[in-house]
Amino acid sequence: MARINLLDTRTTSFGDLIGNGKIYRVPPFQRDYSWTEENWEDLWQDILVLHTTNPSAGHYMGAIVLQSSRASDKEFTIIDGQQRLATLSIMAIAVIEKIQKLVDRDEQKAANQERQKILNRTYLSDKDPRSLRYSSKIILNENNNDFYQSNLINLRSPFNIRSLSKSNQLLWQAFQYFSDSLEELEDVVQGGEKLAEFLTDTIAQRLLFIQINVEDELNAYTVFETLNARGIELSSTDLLKNYLFSLFQGPDDLQEAQRQWRRITNTVQMERFPEFLRYYLSLRHTRVRRERLFKIVRDSVQNGQQAFELLDQLENYSSLFIALGNSNDEFWRDLPANRPYVRELELFRVKQAYPTLFTAYERFSPEDFTRLLKLVGVLCFRYTIVSSLNPNDLETLYNKVAIAITTGEITNPRQVFEQLRSVYVSDEKFSQDFSLLSLSTRGQKKKLVRYILSKLEADARLEVNEDGFSIEHILPESPSPEWRQHFTDSQLEEMVYRIGNLTPLEPHLNREIGNGRYAIKRDVYQQSGYELTKNIVAEEWTPHTLTTRQRDLARRATHIWRSDFAPHKFLPD
Incomplete structure (x- = not known):
């Protein structure tokens, strides 16, 4: 396997990431901000532990994957980590808001105004020495950035929060959550110095990341598949989407591609998209593995027309993909x-x-x-x-x-x-293996047992409703002592789930016989409408009679589950 060319892999803090004039951009088409109160609460509790314990302790925030810009060594694209970086910046905004309130109350006004400027410049936006304009350190995607810059960084409340998109509502709710949480830290909100210390020492220096810098999207994709981290924020599907969208030149083509992408992912669901894409690529490529998906697409799709052709094909197959897993699908x-x-x-x-x-x-x-x-x-x-x-x-x-x-x-x-x-x-091997087949009648395997019994019964009479009968264990799952006259302990355990020991039975008859003796069961079986069950007439139920019955069922199964294109072979008794 080719070595991943990583530019830099190191442990870094939030403060180191965001400092020294660095700018981080979320790709325009990457997913929107999606953290909720559960995520904010988990992060805040981790920070509170840092605040109240050993000052030298740190908290690991996971890996952050960045793509370096060819234009500047201080600009990066956030491949994975936007949710965490955006949330930490919102936390910094909440701290700065508390200092602004101190200024509004004329508490150490000059000092707190200076603190506010320094913190804002350090964690939110920096002034370009050439243009003398402030530029944000984090630039979110096209759906979230305007709200982040206009409202959050400028501490401007939205006029009507309900009119905001869901993701922008979450951004504002995150700010409110951390603002309210800070109010509960009485030792912190008492003054600007304590607030600044909380941000610069606890949040900025003790929240640690593994920073992975990659050269291009292919390396980023490989890192993703290698990490496969629990709770990873950006999926390989997002990375593929970002690549395809980057190929479209005009806004009309881009909007159509976005609509088509939504139709595809709404049908197959985001979490199943890599599986779906792998099956599609297997129509023309051999040995398609999940970790090769991005490379195959990148090598074969290199312009907008080819991207549309891929999207057309994926949309064409998406409904079939879902329907193959659901026999009740409208398809x-x-x-x-x-x-x-x-x-x-x-x-x-x-x-x-x-x-x-x-x-x-x-x-x-x-x-x-x-x-x-x-x-x-x-x-x-x-x-x-x-x-x-x-x-x-x-x-x-x-x-x-x-x-x-x-x-x-x-x-x-x-x-x-x-x-x-x-x-x-082959018929011979299948018959032999079926003669020994044992399947649990619990959990998922129970449906399979019902299917097999119904097919065997349907071969003897009309179609059978799989859900219309009880699965009767001739040798009971909890046998009474008299069953040990014919079965050893090991046979009791090994044979209870053999197909030859199972038969369909009407639910009321199944309840009637319970775990009774075989002689009682055999008489009740004759009242059943199921041919498989009425044919159980042996004098005693022993390992030999069970094995003989299953061998007979195996011969029947051999012609039931036979390909229409396979030659028929006679199986001897």
């Missing part, structure tokens, strides 16, 4: 035949096939896409659910198939099957 309203197969993808948690399904939906006929969905479900059930083989091998193969469909080398589901034949578990 399938006109394609109801796909719902049961999408339901299987949900249940089996199939994700490796998404790139193949993306491109097949666009290029296959509706009938062939349905056949492909069925194939994917069957393959996964055999390979992953029953035979428990490594799913990582599937991802590589599906990636190759997706590229072949995209380039036109594969045009139908039969050709897909031929490409995936190596991971299609």
